[in-house]
Amino acid sequence: MYSKRRADWLKKIASLISIGLMLLAWVAGGVRIADNQQEMVNQLLIEGDSLKEINTGLFLGAADDQVSPVEFIGLGSGVGYGGRAEVGLTVSPQGEIQRLAVISSKDTSSYLDKVLQSGLMESVLGKNVEEPLHIDAVSGATVSSNALSQAVELAADSVRIELFGFSLVEDKPAMAHFRWLDGMAIVMFVMAVWVNKSRHRKKFMFNWVLLLTSMCIFGFFSSSLVSSSTMGILISGTWMTGLGSYTSLILLSLVLLYIIVSNRNVYCSTLCPFGATQECLAKLGNAKTTSLNHPFFEWFPRMLLLTTLCLGLYFRNPASFSYEPFGIMFGMIGSLYLFVLTAATVITSLVVKRPWCRTICPMNPVTDFVRFNRQWIKSILNRRRGKCN
Template identity: 45%
Template structure:
């Protein structure tokens, strides 16, 4: 079946509609799944002799079977890389921290594992609420660490208020704050627009300077490149509740906006750190351009992206199902499987021009999906206008 044939076009339309329905179903079923999940999680933290009585938002009294209050259980939240981190803290009536439990965390699994292995919040157990939280963030997982520490601080503020008989502290509304990396990302994107529109004789040199700047700043210094999890966060609207880092979402939004307006994917061409790393290795090894012809190379990345997005929406954790090897190369953390995948991609880059970009990268399927639907809508509107003109001309006759 040749691409562009009537049968292929019909299959593409069915796949487009089916993908949208699958994502909607995953989002809806995921909402049903988590409706009572938090209550079950909280109940599982206590022995059978104790129970919870909610007294305010994010605040529960821990009581015995005979109605005597045993302590308090409060919730706190912090903004992580992939969304909100939620933590429960159980304290005694004397103000001693008895238990800390992470109820939900939406960051990439490799960074979460790094924080868990370091036992970041373990030193707080058994300490009084009056003790200051003097814990440094874990290097290489700073945003995840800070989100967890902020959640602990919020839970303890709530617990102190409960012990003093005061209302729960008001949670400050999340607002988007831009840092130097965000401003740099916008500046690099604007530079990419200018360079790609330029006809200067040094355009190629400028292009390489831009790519290497993005490789260092967005890659090795900040690891702020977007991935399939960023797309999942955008669809799930996790950014409305606050994020620890907005740079990937900002880059994704700029990329999609420019793509829909001008049919050009500037990010992959000029800014993607992982793409630049592959291209640099290709220069060293004399890599040859190769374009896979088999339909498997078109449909497998699409199915992989759809699966990752669906699972991320269902479990409300897009970052937990990200499959890109970015964390290994730029954060030096990740699973053995991703490490092996990274090594294979980098070695293959010496022989083949950007092998990841042409096989498993989720940006390709996303670009194809958006452009296909844009052209489909345009053709449909154009066909309707033609039909309306024909009907109008027949009426006049």
């Protein structure tokens, strides 16, 4: 009884410390990002000695020995997969683009690198902002490339209005980025709840149909999986300014709300594409269920997720610190260590059922966190009701 009470208090302290650390990371990140943005804008200067902000997102570069501006610096943002990407352009007084820089991006670094390495961004150099600019989408990184293309056009438009007095850009509201996949996420979630509550004799088959459908749609087709990156996007609030895809965020929000209401997690058992992949591999290799009861497998995933979320909040880029092998598994995009992790998970899944889910999957710590705090708040409210009665 004493050890259980002690463990309960340790979890309460850990929960409060976790919330405190994430708040601290978010505040510190806000200070850091403001300083970095000004530094990046200063680096876009070519001939000017000083910068003067003349409008939101538009700066004038001046030389000490000249009265007229020697260059303009325009800032623009586009909606990427993980939030807004910001681009800066240096433009001559004649409207020619001289320099381009990505000031910030909340997309996964591997997708951003693919766009930058394609050379399409440099294709706008030398062009005049008086004409429309266009950057082709990069296969395999369509959302990221579209976000940068939109950011470049908006950055050019701020200078275009100043120099030539007209605009070529029609701003889209954040709601315009909702797609049919978002509606599909809601439908699939409702079906998952029904299957988990159902006592139908074919419940097992229905569950498999949902898993395989989710693997195809949210896995191989759109790569819209709930991940540590999705969790970081949710708590950082970057979704409020628009996302290239809301699908995984909608799924996560519905899952968390349902855990709060019913204390059940339907995502892992019925909707997770990576879980479905492991289930298929387990059938193929006749894998066995293994119990991992050591405290290490309980606390290490929690510490890993907390570290990831804090880094994402501090650097305002949750996608850069995700550690899931989803990109390699469903899109063949990612770093070498993620490739090794994916290969290890695939091979292990032939022998052990759901090895990823049983070890470092971030959904387990989040589910435990929500359930624990749900019960904690419920017990406090019950005590208060008892005292009032």
